[in-house]
Amino acid sequence: MNSAGKAALSVTTAAILSATPPVAHASAPQYLGQWQAPHGAVFDSTVIGGLSGISYDPQRDLYYTISDDKSDHGTVRFYSVRLNVSDGGVDGGHFVSRHDLLDESGQPFGPNDMSVEPPVLAPDAEAIAFDGAREQLYWTSEGFVADGDDTDPAGLLQPWIRIAGLDGTYRGQFVMPPGIALSADETSGPRPNGVLEGLSLTPDGRYLFAAMEHSLYQDGPTADEQTAGQIRITKFDVESRTAVAQYVYRVERAAPRTGKNGVPDILALSESSLLVIERAANLPQAVAVALYRADVGHATDVLGMPSLNEASVTPMAKSLALDLNALDELEPLDNVEGITQGPVLPDGRRSVVLVSDDNFQPIEVTQFLAFAL
Template identity: 35%
Template sequence: MKKYWLLWAVPLLSGIISCSSTRKTTQPVTGIGTLKFIGQYTLPHALSFNNTTVGGLSGIDYDAARQQYYLICDDRSERNPARFYTAKLYFSATAFDSVKITGVTTLRQPDGTAYPDFKTNPALTPDPEALRYNAKKNCMVWSSEGERIVTAKDTLLTNPGVYEISPDGRYIDSFALPAAFAMQAAENGPRRNGVFEGLGFTPDYKTTLVSLEEPRYEDGPRAGIHDTTAYTRIIRYDNRSRQPVAQYAYKLEPVAHPPTPANGFHVNGIADILVLSDHQLLSIERSFSVGVKNCTIKVFLTNLSGATDVSHINSLQQDTRFKPATKTLLFDFSVLGRYIDNIEGVTFGPRLPNGQQTLVFVADDNFSPAEESQFFLFALVPEKQ
């Protein structure tokens, strides 16, 4: 989801929240522990690298063998061809020192060419949102939200997609798209900018989970200010066949704050997921309202065990005979007491010398000077520590 509606700026609050303060305000979750904030780093706006503009960072993943990170950019080939970056992150158990961009790779179409921009060929222009590295196959999988523009003058429908590529950006294959997620001119199927925002592999790399940011039209209304009735979906794919094998309903939180003006844009949806096991994942919900500078970012421990396979249910609004995924709040970024931008990516990083697992979040600045390409670093503290 692109946050086009920010036209004002608020200065970043200085200082770092203490470990003790974070642990007091974060409720422990059985089996995963608590998140301890270490630090934040923000890239300079419009940073130039190899004749490209760094920004729009919508997904992040860590390659342990190469000790580097992959960052997908949601530039729709407007500034430079659709691409992802490699980066090094420098930090310790007590401080986040810096982020260094080390490489850029162009995403390729099946014919080997770069993706065109909207003016050249809008039907082929991608909207990159998520990227994961498959260490078992030494390949990557990325997602595009597609496009849906329906006006009195014209109609443009481009399906969302999930694609497997080589580390140098070459197209390998695509995952099968269930018919329910094809773009339609009528108010059916997925909403614009509300499609495949997150994805991840199970630890054995046999399965890919793909999250839909917002509800399909048939599944009901978008998240509202006070409601808890918005259901989106998570798709389970078999990695060998690239075929979908199940879908699960996921209930979104209400929008965190009323917009200003009252009829202004507001949204809440799944910005990314981080798969922990065959049935557990972290889900990142990102709420935004016009007139509120901060995004509200909440991290949930989500469990698919016992959730109904809803792939045969066309409307989650009309047919309510299903059990959704369950979720428990793990962390609310508001406890940090600082400006939080449009977080859209999360990955595990390396372990610290004390054995604690690191967790890195990245925010998409939408190439806007009013927003920031932020990185947030946490340590995952086991429950008994």
């Protein structure tokens, strides 16, 4: 993409900051380079695309990346990918394997079918996290709300966090806390397509953080060009598979021409510190992507609080780590949706890898972006 094209697809993050902007962190991640998968490439009888989450397996030196394809271009699935990441950049990559994510009966999920009773609804897979100690994966579905009419019944598939083996087999699921249930009338709970987008396991393997992309209906508006938003980030105990805490994260206003700003993924640096992606995309007009450091600190635990408007709430502390739009050498910048830690670099720094979702559109790209912390 030429510089004019990049300008059309990006705007500086300065425009999305609120009246009291976060302060940039002293040690910003350094951009190393990227590798792009060819658009429309077919691997193991599936079209590569829709990659919305990523998680690194250091023992195998593999990245597990999940597709949000609802069985339109293949099965509900994840891939393993090998990238050649070093402090000198990204020297290529390739897809290694593909696995279906299976239901409780051991079968692949079928495509949406509203002509049967009950209707068949495919999960909207969005995030993935690898657990090396337990040799398993955690993955989210945003759920799905299907509008009904006189001939087709309405359908409702609730969001979930499920557990899968490395072969995609079903191993169980987490108990969702109150407030993360979709409502058919869309008056409470999550906004459709703005649910469980972010997922990350803490380095000690004890906790799993899950982030909403947008505000719950009862918590206020979604972040747009005029208004900031607030989402909930839930902390789950892995052993009990239950929520133990929940915190508010404030989302900045969206940059001009980008539509709505939200959180597509998170990376747990500890049991109290996160790297958070904020991304607003209205392609092909514009996209804005920034990384923030967020810390629990003195944040209010809002687990079980029906509405954030009912009490005084202290959000997570946050600071700007990196404005990706400000990197002239990062070209193009697309619809970034996933983040994970990568290998330790030869110079001792830790790498971080991001992945973009091309939405199976020719104007977008599937890119793996590498940074050094």
